[in-house]
Amino acid sequence: MAATYPCSQGRPVLVGLINTIESNAAMLSEIDGATGDGDHGINMSKGARRTREVLGNQEVTVGQGLEMIGNVLLTEIGGAMGPLYGSFFNEMGGACQGVEFIDKATFGKMLGAAVEIMQDLGGAKVGDKTMMDALLPAYDAYKMALAGDPDLTTALQSMIMAAEEGKESTRNLVAKLGRASRLGERSRGTLDAGATSCSLILRSLADTLGGGS
Secondary structure: OOOEEEOOOHHHHHHHHHHHHHHOHHHHHHHHHHHOOOOHHHHHHHHHHHHHHHHOOOOOOHHHHHHHHHHHHHHHOOOOHHHHHHHHHHHHHHOOOOOOEEEHHHHHHHHHHHHHHHHHHHOOOOOOOOOHHHHHHHHHHHHHHHHOOOOHHHHHHHHHHHHHHHHHHHHHOOOOOOHHHHHHHHHOOOOOHHHHHHHHHHHHHHHHHOOOO
């Protein structure tokens, strides 16, 4: 079980995110196409590929890596999710700058910073059929796990379980925000693309950070 993850080892974190986004791009666009314009996976994949180019062979800290993908998504990728996820990653990266190791408290600050900026930018809440249906339960589960004083890996596992449950809950929801909201009841019965990508991203982070020493 991991108690901490070295912040100097940011490259595996970033490469894990890039690989996760690229390998799930087609699925994300298919999900998005059911209620939107189907560009979610396409835009996220463009951001991932561009980030891989910017990264090259260099080593980065966790904070630098997260801010690298954040800046690419924020400045170079269009669509609704580019700016949102750009801010998401930038806030997470900023919350761990100057830290030597990511422990359970530090990751809690990183996740909390991401939640705060998403709430400020989108105003969505649980039940609106957005990425927040995965993110907010994940954050709540992580905080609850911390109260039980677990190690980092255990807290991360609680987070991803809640994110997955939150993602699945969007099947039965009616979209209240974004393009899907115009469909009304017809948006029920499908997953939300943002909640799906959020769950995948959190799992990628957990897989890498939870494998530390």
